[in-house]
Amino acid sequence: MRHRLLDSPHPATRLLALYPVLATLSPDALTTLTRTAQRIELAAGTMVFDEHHACHGFPFVLAGGIRVVKAAPNGRELPLYRVLPGETCVITSSCLLGHTDYNARGITEDETELLLLPRESFETLLAQQPFRAFVFQLFSDRVADLMQLIEEVAFHKLDQRLAAQLLGRGRLVHATHQQLADELGSVREFVSRLLKGFAAQGLVALGREQIEILDPAGLRSLAHDPR
Numbered sequence: 686m687r688h689r690l691l692d693s694p695h696p697a698t699r700l701l702a703l704y705p706v707l708a709t710l711s712p713d714a715l716t717t718l719t720r721t722a723q724r725i726e727l728a729a730g731t732m733v734f735d736e737h738h739a740c741h742g743f744p745f746v747l748a749g750g751i752r753v754v755k756a757a758p759n760g761r762e763l764p765l766y767r768v769l770p771g772e773t774c775v776i777t778s779s780c781l782l783g784h785t786d787y788n789a790r791g792i793t794e795d796e797t798e799l800l801l802l803p804r805e806s807f808e809t810l811l812a813q814q815p816f817r818a819f820v821f822q823l824f825s826d827r828v829a830d831l832m833q834l835i836e837e838v839a840f841h842k843l844d845q846r847l848a849a850q851l852l853g854r855g856r857l858v859h860a861t862h863q864q865l866a867d868e869l870g871s872v873r874e875f876v877s878r879l880l881k882g883f884a885a886q887g888l889v890a891l892g893r894e895q896i897e898i899l900d901p902a903g904l905r906s907l908a909h910d911p912r
Contacts (some may be wrong), residue, residue, distance in 0.1 A: 696724055699747050700800060703771040708844055709815040717809055722800040733791040740780035740787055742801040746770045749797025754867075755789050764872035765789060766830055775827035778820055843871055843877050849908035851889070851898060858896040 697719050701708050707715065722745070725871045727733065733751055734740070744751075749771045753776060754762040759789065768774045768791075776789050781804055802810070848868055851858055866876040883889045888904050890897040898904065 696747065696800060699897065700745055704745055704819075706819040710810070710813050713805060714810055714813050714816070717806055718802060718908075719808040722802045725799050725801055727793045727797045727799070729793055729797075730794050731793045731797070733793060733797075734777070735790045736787055736789045738787050740777055740785075740804070742803045743777060743781060743803065743807040744768070744774060745800040746772060747798040747800060749793055749795040749799075751791045751797065751799075752794050753789055753791050761870070761872060762867055764868055766827060767794070773823060775823055778823060812871055835850050841867065843875060844882075845908050845910060847876060847879050848883075848888075848904045851896065852908060856898050858898065859894065860892050860896070 700722075705706055707718065710718070723742075727749070727751075733744075736756065746768055747770055750767055751774065753765045753774060755765055756762050756787065766775075771896075774791065775789075776787065779785070782785055811820065850865065850868060862877045862880065863873045865880075866873045869876065880889065880891055883904075884891050886903070888898075888900045888907075890899055
């Protein structure tokens with residue numbers, strides 16, 4: 686992990702392009718942000734934060750992305766959401782606002798560059814209405830996403846969710862069974878068993894770290910089966 690102060694205009698320019706709401710801040714507030722934010726570069730697979738860790742700042746993602754998951758004691762992970770450039774992390778916001786530790790885990794998916802705004806600067810910027818509105822709009826959007834995830838887990842069977850997951854990714858889906866299981870919050874053995882069943886029905890053909898979609902209409906029918 687490498688930390689650098691935001692000491693050149695290039696990251697600041699990209700920050701404003703990705704997060705245009707920041708351009709509406711007062712000059713003093715924008716100066717506070719650019720002077721105190723730290724530029725951090727992380728390799729793929731780096732743990733950005735973990736459960737029970739203290740939250741030290743508010744991240745603005747400039748490149749790459751962070752996968753946010755809820756981990757179980759047995760090692761299983763339930764994916765919650767991804768934080769991509771131009772987005773930010775609602776769990777981090779909640780921790781900063783509530784002065785609590787993290788209750789989830791964040792891991793970089795690729796080489797990731799972000800600007801970390803210290804807690805004190807975050808609280809200063811919350812006094813600015815545009816930034817406050819941005820943070821609470823984020824809460825609204827993420828809560829809607831999480832409610833959809835809860836609905837899928839609670840009311841849709843795993844085979845339906847897997848069928849829906851395979852659709853819309855092209856004829857060839859480049860993913861391992863473990864990666865698909867992680868995205869579904871399941872385990873590899875269940876996903877592999879279902880994929881073999883899909884193959885027996887002629888819906889897909891299984892290859893090494895790839896799945897060929899043979900019958901998208903059949904997968905779509907399965908995904909939307911009311912049962």
